[in-house]
Amino acid sequence: MAETLIQIGIVGCADIARKVSRAINLAPNAAICAVSSRSHEKAAAFAAANGLPLSAKVYGSYEAILEDPEVDAVYMPLPTSLHLKWAVLAAQNKKHLLLEKPVALDVAQFDHILEACESSGVQFMDNTMWVHNPRTAAMANFLNDAQRFGNLKSVRTCFTSAADSDYLSRNIRVKPDLDALGALGDHGWYCIRAILLAANYELPKTAVASYEPVLNKDGVILECGASLYWEDGKVATFHCSFLANLTMDITAIGTRGTLHVHDFIIPYHEKEASFLAGTETNFDDLVTGWAKQPIKHTINTDLPQEALLVREFARLVAEIKFKNSKPEKKWPTISRKTQLVLDAVKASIQRGFEPVQIQE
C-alpha cells in the first residue's frame, strides 16, 4: 500500500504548512516524505512540531528537496515573489506542484510556471481549499441549475479580516518584495474565485476597481474592491480587506434563484457546511411576509476540505505516475483565470480606476 501513496515534499515552513501537513496526513493516498526550509533547524523543528512521519527527510535548502528522487510532488507555501523561481525549478525536476495562492505576481509569471509544468508533464494545482469542500460542489450544482437558479445576474462577495498591528508591520503579505499583491492577492483571490465559480468560470470582460483602495507606505494593497462585467450583462462586485472584522460572504442572484453563504472559505465547522438556497422566493399576497423563503442546505464531510484537496491532487498525480495519464487541465485553467482577473483589478487601481479589459 505504502508504495502507492504519493510522496509529498513540503517546500517552505510557512504557518499555513501546519494545516496542509495535517491534511496530507489525513489524505488516504498521500504521505509527507520530506520537508525543507532555508535552514535545517527550522525544517527539523517544523517536522517535530507537526507530526511528520519519523521517516520524513529534513532539508536545509529548497534545491535539495527538489533533487530528492523519492519526492513525487511538492507543496510550496513560499511568498508569491518566490513562486516563479522555485515552482519552475520544481517542475523542471519533474515534481508535481501544489502551489499556494496567489499563484504568481502576474499572469506572465504564472505562464512561465505553467509552461514548465507542461514541459515536464507534471500536475499543477493551487491550494485554494474551499473549492474542494463538497459544499462547493453542491453550491455549483445549484448555481448551474436552470430550474432552481436560472441565469446568473449578479454576484457579490467579500473577504475581510482584522489584521493586528504586528501583522500589518511584519507579515509577508504586506511586504512589497514578498507578497506584493497584499489583500488583493490573499483575500481578493478567494473573492474572485467565488465569482468565477458563480459564473461557471466564464471570464468577465471588464474589471473596474473601486475608488479609494487602502495601500500601506510601501504601496501594498491592504483593502480594495472592484466590479466585474460580462458581455451578457452579468455583474459582480467584491471587497477585500485586512482592516475589518472577519467576513466571507457570497450572495449570488439568478433569474430564478438566490444563494447566500457566510463562511465560504473556511466553513464554521470542519465537518459540516451550509448554504442558503432560494428558488422563486416570493411574498405572500399582502406582502407581509415571504410565502416561499430560502432553505438551508447542510453538507457533511468525513475529511476536511484541505484533505480533500490533497486527495484530489494525489489522485491526479497517481493517474500520471501509475497509469501514464495526462495532467488534468481544469485546475491550472481555473488558477489562470483567477490570476487574470486579479491582474486586471490591480491594473485598474494603477490606472486610476479605469476599466481594464480581460483577455484570455
Add this chain to the structure above:
Amino acid sequence: MAETLIQIGIVGCADIARKVSRAINLAPNAAICAVSSRSHEKAAAFAAANGLPLSAKVYGSYEAILEDPEVDAVYMPLPTSLHLKWAVLAAQNKKHLLLEKPVALDVAQFDHILEACESSGVQFMDNTMWVHNPRTAAMANFLNDAQRFGNLKSVRTCFTSAADSDYLSRNIRVKPDLDALGALGDHGWYCIRAILLAANYELPKTAVASYEPVLNKDGVILECGASLYWEDGKVATFHCSFLANLTMDITAIGTRGTLHVHDFIIPYHEKEASFLAGTETNFDDLVTGWAKQPIKHTINTDLPQEALLVREFARLVAEIKFKNSKPEKKWPTISRKTQLVLDAVKASIQRGFEPVQIQE
C-alpha cells in the same frame, strides 16, 4: 377614546394601500376616516374589499378628500410623478403627510413638499416600513456599538425581484410619466436607506454608478447599482433590479463586527425577525473552523412593522394636534438624505458613470 384617534384619509387606491389600510386598522392610535380615488367606484370598491370602517367616507377625487376637515392626515400612495402636486396640496390643506417612497422625482421637488409641510406645521414621514421594525432598532444598536461593531468600513446591500412580463410592460414603476426612477426609486431606495442606517445617516461624499444599468425602451431603470464613498474611507455598494429572483441582503462590516440580514425590507415572518451579528469573529488555531462565529438575534413584535410605522406617525401627529408640539424633523431629514443619494446615482448613470458629489 375615538376622538383621540388620528383620522387618516387614503389618497389613491394603489395595491400597496391594501397593506397600509390593514396597518392603520391595527395601529391603536389611528383610524381610516376616508378613502379617495379618481373614480368614486374604485374608491368604494377598495373600501369594501379592505375592511374599511363603514363610517369611512368615499371620495371620487383627491381634491375632495384633502378638503375634508375631519381628515387629520393622509396616506398617499400615488405614482412618484404626482407627489409634488398632491403632497403640496395636502400640506397646504394642513394634512399631515405619510408619503410613499420614493418621495419625489428629485430632491428639488421634495424640497417643495417639505417647504409646504413646514409652512403648515404638518408632520412628514415616508412609508419606508422596515425601519420601524424593532429588529431595525436592534440592528442600529449593534451597528453603533463601538465594542461590538467598531467603525463601519464597508456595507453592501441588494434588493432584487423578478417582475413578470405583465409588470414590465404595464406597472407604473416602469412608466416614465409615473415612476420614472424605476428600480432605482423603488428597490434602490431601500438599499440606500439601509446604507445610510449603517453609516448612522452620515451622507456619503461621492456616488459612482455601476456600468451597464438596464433601462427599458422608455429609459426607465430596470436594474442598476452604485458605489458610495465617504471622506473617511467607508465604502458602500448596492444593486437593485426588477430582473432577478427576490433577494434583500445587508452585509455591514465594521472594524470589530459584522452584520448579515437576508430579509431586511420584508421579514420572512410578520411577527419575528432575525439578523446575524458577529464580534471579533475568528478562526481556531489551525484555521480549520471558526473559534467565534456570528450569532443569530431574533426580535419579536406584536404589531407588524407597517402598523408600527402608522403608530409612530399617528403619535407624532397627536403630539402636534393635542399638545402643540413641533413636527419631528428626523423623518423628513432621513427621507431627504435618501433622495439626495438616489439623485446622485441617477446623475452618475446619466453622466456616463462619472463620480457625482453629494451635498446636503
